[in-house]
Amino acid sequence: MSRPVITDCEGLSLSTEEKALFRDTKPYGFIVFARNCQSPDQLRALTDEMRDVVEKDDIPILIDQEGGRVRRLNPEHWRKPPAPARFAELYDTNPDLAREAMIINTRLMADELLTMGINVNCFPLLDLTFPQTHDVIGDRSFGSDPKKVIALANAACEGLLGGGVLPMIKHIPGHGRATADSHRELPVVDTLYEELRETDFVPFRALSHMPCAMTAHVKYTDLDEQHCATVSSKIIRQIIREDIGFEGVLFSDDVSMKALSDDVAENAKAALQAGCDLVIHCNGSLEERRSVLEKLYDFNVVNDSWVNTVLSARRKNPQNIDHQALSEWLDKTVGQG
DSSP states (O other): OOEEEEEOOSSSSOOHHHHHHHHHHOEEEEEEOGGGOSOHHHHHHHHHHHHHHHTOSSOOEEEOOOBTTBOOSOTTTSOOOOOHHHHHHHHHHOHHHHHHHHHHHHHHHHHHHHHTTOOEEOOOBOOOOOTTOOTTTGGGSOOSOHHHHHHHHHHHHHHHHHTTOEEEEEEETOOTTOOSOTTTSOOEEOOOHHHHHHTTHHHHHHTTTSSEEEEOOOEETTTOSSOOGGGOHHIIIIIIIIISOOOSEEEEEETTSTTSOSOHHHHHHHHHHHTOSEEEOOSOOHHHHHHHHHHTTTTSOOOHHHHHHHHHHHOOOOOOOOHHHHHHHHHHHTOOO
16 A cells, blocks of 8 residues: 655665555655666666556656756756746747647656656646745746746646646645745745745646646745645635645655754655645655655545546647657757756
8 A cells, every 4th residue: 555655765766665665655756856866777777666666557756857957857857948937038029929839848848757757747836926035935936927837837837648647736825935945944935825825736726627736835824824735624714625636645854854844754744634635755764765665655535536536637648749859949949957
């Protein structure tokens, strides 16, 4: 029986200890980082190992391949996608060209990822930018105009889905007003619900039909005075599910981030109790990964049938593309990352 956890590994292949842990505890899926991505042959072998160790071929394997400063694939072997803000700049002068360029960019991404055995990309960000937006978001966002964010995010999802890779919209219900980095501390936003509903929530509502979303480790005091979104049943139920209308698979952001105050296993439990379907746990020691996986035994059984239905319903069998020609066109239109 799978645990409701997306976990990671330390190196370029699974260690003997990691194989034993994952074989026994059966995480629902995996996420890979730059430290795991040295070369195409190596990465394909790693994702094959991940599937083999849990004895399932259809597990989600995630990556954060956004472009710009957030890319996990080694530029020695893979294309360097431009930052999202570059497409936003092009949109200001030529919206149709910017949207076409983003579709091609993410179609190329999908081709690269799926070939490596990666089937979920934690992209695009739907977070709006504001004067106070922390640099942790910065040029990862498509900007401050909801119309522009919706257009470019839709294009990003279209390209990924067309290439057989699932997009994950983030950070629901919006990280742009945060003035702190949730990797390091808990951001607190005091904006009233009515304003959030007319601004921050708008892009997420427009893309609420997407298959995957990632929560924000942000406390919105007018929505829940006690808890950040990831561990707030009120925000997940009333805002994310009802107001925004998201019906897909809800992933937590990394439960080891400092915005969450408990140990990682308790953070994971809190996120699942609040209404997340799966939790992501990254960059922990082997013992921390063991703690999260073992303590969630029988805690919250993953509804495999429902999750698989949601995820598989949007997957497509991609058509072949001329990777070199599209890459050259994109470089001329937007430039490299």
